[in-house]
Each structure stands twice: as C-alpha cells, then as structure tokens.
Amino acid sequence: MRLFEAIIDANHRAVGGDTTAGLHPADFENELPVIALTCIDPRLNAYFPNALALPAEEFIWLRNAGNIITGPLSSTMRSLALACAVKGGKEIAIIGHTDCQICKTTAMQLLDKLKTQGVERHLLPDNINEFFGLFGSERQNVIEAAGIARNSPLIGPKIPVHGLLLDIETGKLDWVVNGYETWQKALSPGDAARASGPIAGALGSLGAFNIGEMKFPETKIGEFATKAEDWLSKEAGKLETGTAETMRNVEPAAESVQKIAGQVAEFAEKHWPRPPVSARAPTKPPKIPLPPPIRPKIIQSRDKR
Ligand SMILES: [Zn+2]
Secondary structure (H helix, E strand, O other): OOHHHHHHHHHHHHHOOOOOOEEOHHHHHHHOOEEEEEOOOHHHHHOOOHHHOOOHHHEEEEEOOOOOOOOOOOHHHHHHHHHHHOOOOOEEEEEEEOOOHHHHOOHHHHHHHHHHOOOOHHHOOOOHHHHHOOOOOHHHHHHHHHHHHHHOOOOOOOOOEEEEEEOOOOOOEEEEEOHHHHHHHHHOHHHHHHHHHHHHHHHHOOOOOOHHHHOOOOOOHHHHHHHHHHHHHHHHHHHHHOHHHHHOOHHHHHHHHHHHHHHHHHHHHHHOOOOOHHHOOOOOOOOEEOOOOOOOOOOOHHHOO
C-alpha cells in the first residue's frame, strides 16, 4: 500500500470506530514528509495532521482561502515548489473540505462584505470571481487545483499530486484525485507533453536554460523566488503571444521542462543548506494512533468563514 492509500485506510477505520487504526511512519520513510494545501477555515485546526495519522514534523502545511490554485506559476505553486525542493516534500495533497464558506460565497456577497469594510469596488479587479478564485463545488475545486499542480512546470514528474476531500463533521477523508494514477500517466513522456501543454511549450522554446547562469548563489531564498517568479512570469507572458508556435514544439518541450525542474532541484540541493540529519526528527514514533473522530466543539454559523 502506498502512503496515501494507507492514510485513507487508517482514517476510514478510525472514523469507523477502530481505536487501533494507525500508521507506521517508518514504513513510508521515502514518501515523507508530505505537503498539504488546505483552506484557512479554523475548524480544520483540529484535524491536521491528526486525520492523516502523521507526526507533525512530517507534515508541511500550506493554507489559503478555499485551497485554491489560480495558475501553474501562482504564488501558491511557488510555495509548493519550494516545499518540495527546499523542504524535501515527497508528495503533495490538495485537501478541500465540506461546508467551505469560500465555496458558498458569491461574488455579490463578497462585494457587499468588502464594501462594509470600506473596500472600494472600483479599486478591485474587474473579474471578481477569477481574481478571488471563487468556486461553486468543493470537489471540482480540488480536481482543478490538483490538475494545475500536476501540470505545473514547477513540480517535478516524480512528485505525486493527490486531491482529497475532508468531511468537516466527521474528519473522514476521501479520494477525489488519486495522485498515484495520474503520476504514472505523467511519467509517460507523451502524456506529460500533452498534459503540460502550452506552458511546457513556452518553457521548452527557451532551449538550453542553465539555472547556474542566474547568478544568485548568495541570494536569499526570498530574493531567488522573486527572480525565478519574474523569469517564469516573463516566459508565461511570451506564451500568450506565441501559442501557435510553441504548440508545434510540445513534444520535445516536456523534456526541457523536466530538465529545468531537475536543474532547480539540483541547484537547491547544492546551494541551500539543509539541517543536519540529526536535527530532522531523529526518533520516529513506532505508531501514531489516530484519535477518535474529532467533532468540532462548537460550530455557530456566524463564526463560519
Ligand atoms: Zn474552506
């Protein structure tokens, strides 16, 4: 059983009342730590990483309103990429949740709420839905986010990207996207090229890109990220004007994207210091039993976000 299959199995058994259900993190050393993107809803605080039966040090937690990924080169993707390259994350899970208030909020309601806070409509972007990433289905939102992350040129082909949905009432986790299946597909070069599409084409058209030439060996990570983001944004911009041309080169492009991702990872490995091995969770608990299903203590509608 792969890591997330074991996590979901243990979770279902625990939710079903099996007090012995749990996970042996030592069995999954090569698949840890995991990176999870979840919503900002405070009701989730009680569930993570408990619902996954993982020790806290193996859980890299990213949060944004609605666990939304707006694009393959967005700020959230930047964090996911660095969580893999710098913090050693091995698998990514986009975890949505039921009763998400971001999902329930319409553009009109949001504008009203912003107005009461003194936010002027004319200073906001024209397309409110697109800018705030508002969505109508928690499940569909997870499918889209997992798809964008899977096909982002920032994520190496060896990292599985899963999509899960957490029941906010019971703590039960369910598959939405089995990342091991899409991961196998992505490893086939033809599929990867088709999946990566125009972005891969745009990046591929750069030819032999050498990250070492960017001259930032002494740059701090934040500065590097900004430079890399600028560079990527610029390349994504080129794409919009040259889609037809780049699409002709899609096949070799995927290889280049993988090469660039490899170079980024290699560069990070060489130039960014890692904590000594002894500082990284030296003792792994033999068994982390799941707590019994956690029910939120009080949920009052006015406290929902
Ligand atoms: Zn939410």
